[in-house]
Amino acid sequence: MSHWIIAPILIPALAGMLLLLEVREWHRLRRITGLLSASALLAVAVLLWEQAADGTITVYQLGNWAAPFGIVLVLDRLTALMLLLTAVLAFPALLYACRGDDRKGANFHGLFQFQLMGINGAFLTGDLFNLFVFFEVLLIASYGLALHGRGPARVKAGLHYVALNLVGSALFLIGLGLIYGTTGTLNMADFAVKAQAVTGMDQALLKVAVLLLWAVFGLKAALFPLYFWLPATYANATAPVAALFAIMTKVGLYAIVRVYALAFADGPLAGLGQQGLWALALTTLALAGIGVLGARRLGTLVAYLVIMSVGTLLAALTFGQLSAAGPALYYLVHSTLICGALFLLADLVARGRGEAGDRFVAGPVIPAGGVLAGLYFMAAIAVVGLPPLSGFIGKVALLKAVPVPLYWVLLLLAGLCGLIGMSRAGSSMFWRTTGPGEGVRPGRQRLLALLVLLAVVPALTLWAEPAMQAAGQVAGQLAQPQLYIQAVLGGQS
Template identity: 45%
Template sequence: MSSFLNFWSAHSPIFSILIPAFTGFVLILLGNPGSGSLKQDWRQPWRRGISLISVLLGLATAISYLIQANTGKIFVYQLSEWTAPFGIVMVLDRLSALMLVLTYALAAPILWFASKEWDERGRYFHAMFHLLLMGLCGAFLTGDLFNLFVFFEILLMASYVLLLHAQGKARFQLGIHYVTINLLASALFLIGLGMIYGSVGSLNMADVARIIPTLENDQHRLAIAGGLLLFVVFGIKAAMLPVGFWLPKTYAVATTPVAAIFTIMTKVGIYAILRVNGTVFNDALGQSLLNTWLLPIGLLTSLYGAIGALASERLRRFVGFMVLSSIGTILVAISLSNTQAWAAGLYYLVHSTIIAASFYLLCGWITSQRGAFKDHLKVAPKMKQEKAISIAFFLIALMMAGLPPFSGFLGKVLLLQATANHTFQITIIVIILIVSLLSIIAFTRAGFILFWRATTPESNPEEEAFITYQQLPNQAPARNDKTIYLLLAGLIAYVAYATPILSYVEKTAAQITDAPLYQHSILKTDEHGQVISVEPFDPNYVPETKYNGEMVDPNAHYIPYLISPETLKGEHISEYKKRQIQGQEQQQQVENDQLKPMEQ
C-alpha cells in the first residue's frame, strides 16, 4: 500500500489528464455506427458504462488532489523528467485542484443525464466528452504557456464536435461562427507566445514571472505586449465584452447536456486571465495595464449581460446573457488585485458555473413541455408539471440573481466588501446593485410569461390543440429533473459549508500571489542558489546532444541539477557529454578553492 501511495503522490498531477485521454481513445476504438442506429447498437451500454466509470474515477482523483493541495504544498510533475524551464511541467496547487473538482462535479451528473437519451442523437458523444475533459484538466494543471495553448486546442476541437451534436441547420451555422472566432483566437495566442518567448526566452509561467521584471525596457514592453495579446485571447474564451457577443446565440443552439457542460469552458478563460495576467505578468507595468482595462470591461460585461437578459425573447439566450453577466462580476473581482477580492471571485465562479448549468438543464425540461412554443418567451398553455418547474425556476432565479440566503448573494457581498478603499468603490457597488436589480426584473418578466400568464389548456377533445397538448410528455425528460435537483442541492450545501470553503479560497488567493513559492517549487537552483535558466536568452545557443554530434556545451555543468542520477547514468547521455560535465565540475571546484582564501 505504501508503494502505491508513493507512486500516486509522485505521479498524481498527470492522472487527471490520462484518465479522460485513455477513455476517449478506448471509446473511439470501440467504434460507432450511424446516429440512427445507436439505440440498437450492442456497444452502447459499454460506452455508457466505460464513460460513467471514468468520470467517477476522475471525480475521485480530483477530490484526492483537493485534499493534497489543501496542505499548501505545490506538487510538480516533470514530463519525461525534463525540469522547468527546459521541459514542460504539470503543477498542482490549490487553484488547479479547485478547478478540477468543479469540472468533474459538473461533468458527472451531466454525463449521467446525457447517458439516458441524449447520447443517442449523435456519434462519438462520449469520446468527445472525455477529450473535452482532457483539455480542461490539462489547461488547469499545466505550468507552461505553450502547453496551455495545446490543451486549449484539444478542448476546442472536442467542443466543435459536441456543438454539432444532434445536427441541425442552426447548430451548423453558429458552429461555423464559433470555429472561426476560436481559430482567430488561436492565431493571436501563437503570436502572443512568440512575442513572450522572443523577449523572455522561456514559456514556463514561474520562469517568465521571475525574468520579466529584470528585462531591459524594450524587451520588457514587448513581453508585456505579448501578455496583453494573451489577455485578448483569454477574453474571447471567457466571452467578455467586446469579444463575447458570440456566447448567447451559440450556447442557445447546443443540445441541453452540451450547453450545460459548456458553462465550465468560459471559466477556462477566466482561470487563464487570473493565472497568467494576474500572477505571471505581475510587475508594475503589467498590473497597471491590466487594471486599467479589466475593471471597466468587467463592469460593462456584467451590465450588458443583465440588459440582454431583460430583452431576451428565448429562455436559452436569457441564460447565455446571465452567464455573460456573471463573467463580468468575476472579472471585476480579478481587477481589484487583492486577495480578498480574488477569494470572492473564486467563490462566485463556482456558484455561477453550477447555477448556469442547472438553468440550461431547466430549459430542456421547459422546452419538452411547451411543444411548438419551445423556449420562446411567449404566452403558451400551462405546462403539465408546472408546479415542479416553477419551484425549480424560482430557486434558480433567487440563486442566479444573487438574493439571500444563497451562494450568489454571499459571493457578491464578499466582492463588495473587497472594494474597501478602492478609488472606484462607489461606482463598483452601484453597478453591481443595478445588475442585481435588472436580473431580478428579468427573471420576474420571464417567470410572468412562463407561469402567470400561461393559458388554460384546451379541454375540447375535438380541437386539434387538445390532441397536440395531450401528446406532450407528462414527465420531465429522463433524469432531467433529478440532475437539476442534484445540482441545486449541491449549491445549497455550498452555502451551508461556506466557512471551510471560504477558508480554502482565501488561502488559494494568497497562494497564487506568492511568486517565490512557485519559483522555489518549480525551478531548480545550482550550488550557489541561482535559478538554472537560459538567461539572458541566446538564440544561437544549441546544446550538444547524442544525435547532433559533439559540440561544446557551456551549460553542461547544470545537467546534474536538472535530471535524476539514474537518467544521468543512462545511455541517452553521451560519453562526450559526461566528460564535459566532469570537466566543468572540476573547473568549478578549482575556482571555488581559489576563492576561499580571498573570502577568509
C-alpha cells in the same frame, strides 16, 4: 513522486480513445464507459483537492525533465479547485445526456471526454505553449459538441464560434512567439522571473505579447467586446453541452489570473493591462444585464447570465486587492454550477411545453410543472443573488471586498436586470398557459442530474463560512507567486 496529478488528463484521454473504438450502436456500453470515466475523474479531483488543501504545491515533471527545459504539470490550491469544479459539473451533465441527448449525433461521448481532457490540461499545465495545446484540444472537441444534434441554428452559431476561435488561436501563437523571442522561455514560472529583467525594445515587444494574450484569454472568457459568439452558441447547443460549457469561460478567467498573478503582480511590468481589464469587465457586466432584459428564450437568458458572471468575477479579480479574490472564487463556484443547472432546467421546461419550447410566450401546461416551477424558483433566487441563498452571500462578500461605487452600482443593477428577466421568464412559462398539452414529462434520470447540480445552492449556503475560508486560502496562495516559482524552478530562480 505522486502520479495522481496526471490522472485528470489521462482518464478522459484514454476513455475518449476507447469510446472512439467502441461500436456506435452499443449505446449502453458507451454510456457506461463515459460515466465510469466521469466518476473516476470526480474521485481523483477530490483526492487532488485534499492533497493541495495543506498548501503543498506539487510539480510533476513529464519524462523526468526538470523545468524550465521539460514540460511540467503544477497542482496548487487554485488548480485543485478548478479541477474539482469541472468534475462536479461534468458528471451530472453527462448523466443528463445519457437519457437520449447523446444519440443525436455521432461520437458525443468521445468528444465529451476530450473536452474534459483539454479543460483539465489547461488548469494543470505550467507551460504557456502547452496551455495553447490544451486550449486547442478543448476547442476542437467543443466545435463538435456545439454542432451536436445538427440544425441550422446550431450550424450558424457553431461557425461563428469556430471562426472567432481560429483567429484567437492565431493571435495566441503570435503572442507566444513574441514571449519566447524576448524571454527565451515559455515555462510560466521561468517567464515570471525573466520578464522582470527585460528592458528596452524587448520590453515593448513583451508588452505587446501580453496584451495579445489578454485579448485571447478575453475571447475565451467571453469578455467585451469578444462575447457576442456566446449567447447563440450556448443557447442553441444541447442542454448537457451547454451545461458543460458553463466552465469554458472560467478557463479564460483562470488563464488571465494565473499569468497575471505570476508575472505582473509586482516588478517593472506590474499592473500591465489591469486598468483595461477592469474597464472591460465592468462594461461586460453592464451589457450582460441589458442582454438579460432583451432575451426572448430561457436558454439565451442563461447564456447572458454566464456573461454577467464573467464581468462580475473579472472586475473583482483585477481590482488589485487580495481581499476580493476569496469572495470571487466562492462566487465562481456558485455561478458556474447554478448556470449549468439552469441550462438543464431550461431544456426540461422546453420539453414540457412542446412547440413553445423555452420561448417567453404562452404555452401548454407543463407536465410535472409544480416540481419544475419550484426548482426554477430556487435557481432564480440563487442566480440573481437574493437572500438567503449562496448567490446573496457571494454578492455581499464581493460588495464588501470591492468598495468602488461604480462596481456596486453595476453589480446591483445587473442583479435587478436578472431579477426582472427571470421573473418575466417564469411568469411566461409557468403561469401564462393555454391549456393541457402533449409535452414530455421530465424523466427521473434527468431530474436527478438537475438536482445534483442544484444541490450546490443549499451546500454553499449552509457551509458558507468554511467554503469562504477555503476560497480565501486559495486566494492567499495565489497572492504569493514566489511559492509557485520556487516549487517549479527550485534553486534555479
